Amino acid sequence: xxxxxxxxxxxxxxxxxxxxxxxxxxxxxxxxxxxxxxxxxxxxxxxxxxxxxxxxxxxxxxxxxxxxxxxxxxxxxxxxxxxxxxxxxxxxxxxxxxxxxxxxxxxxxxxxxxxxxxxxxxxxxxxxxxxxxxxxxxxxxxxxxxxxxxxxxxxxxxxxxxxxxxxxxxxxxxxxxxxxxxxxxxxxxxxxxxxx
Numbered sequence: 001x002x003x004x005x006x007x008x009x010x011x012x013x014x015x016x017x018x019x020x021x022x023x024x025x026x027x028x029x030x031x032x033x034x035x036x037x038x039x040x041x042x043x044x045x046x047x048x049x050x051x052x053x054x055x056x057x058x059x060x061x062x063x064x065x066x067x068x069x070x071x072x073x074x075x076x077x078x079x080x081x082x083x084x085x086x087x088x089x090x091x092x093x094x095x096x097x098x099x100x101x102x103x104x105x106x107x108x109x110x111x112x113x114x115x116x117x118x119x120x121x122x123x124x125x126x127x128x129x130x131x132x133x134x135x136x137x138x139x140x141x142x143x144x145x146x147x148x149x150x151x152x153x154x155x156x157x158x159x160x161x162x163x164x165x166x167x168x169x170x171x172x173x174x175x176x177x178x179x180x181x182x183x184x185x186x187x188x189x190x191x192x193x194x195x196x
Contacts, residue, residue, distance in 0.1 A: 062126070077156065080156060092160075096166030097169075100171045105171070115175070120171065121148060140152075149189070158186075161185065161187065168188075168190065177193065
């Protein structure tokens with residue numbers, strides 16, 4: 001038998017977990033070999049099995065449950081980088097602009113978030129840029145006076161930066177938000193005025 005102390009958030013399951021959230025105890029029967037894997041991995045990471053299982057459940061709740069039904073595929077970064085290297089930059093820019101408007105809205109619809117700036121910021125910070133979800137990049141978000149600054153760091157080259165720039169700017173246009181973006185070989189910076 002195996003007990004999991006699962007964190008339950010507010011009504012929004014996409015909120016960042018904190019220590020004040022309620023928990024519930026559940027008991028599961030799992031195969032011995034899976035329990036052995038959990039114990040080995042928890043020890044390797046220097047965390048408890050309980051924390052590890054909560055991380056697995058969080059990823060399922062926030063990403064895997066919709067990704068599997070939405071034809072999401074997994075590639076190694078190296079393989080994806082090789083594919084990107086074969087596509088001209090102007091084609092990546094066109095693809096990003098074309099898919100960003102509808103794709104972001106589709107993702108928001110699937111996970112049940114409204115089409116607004118807070119949902120966009122969640123997608124960039126946690127869904128696309130968090131270690132538990134899509135892992136398109138690592139997002140560093142900074143709050144300035146009236147703007148948010150998103151630094152999106154990745155290992156996939158300039159083509160991916162160009163795609164991301166157009167992809168995210170095209171969705172922001174649907175929200176009537178004019179953002180500034182700067183493309184680097186392995187990062188994109190966005191300065192986004194915060195709606196009032």
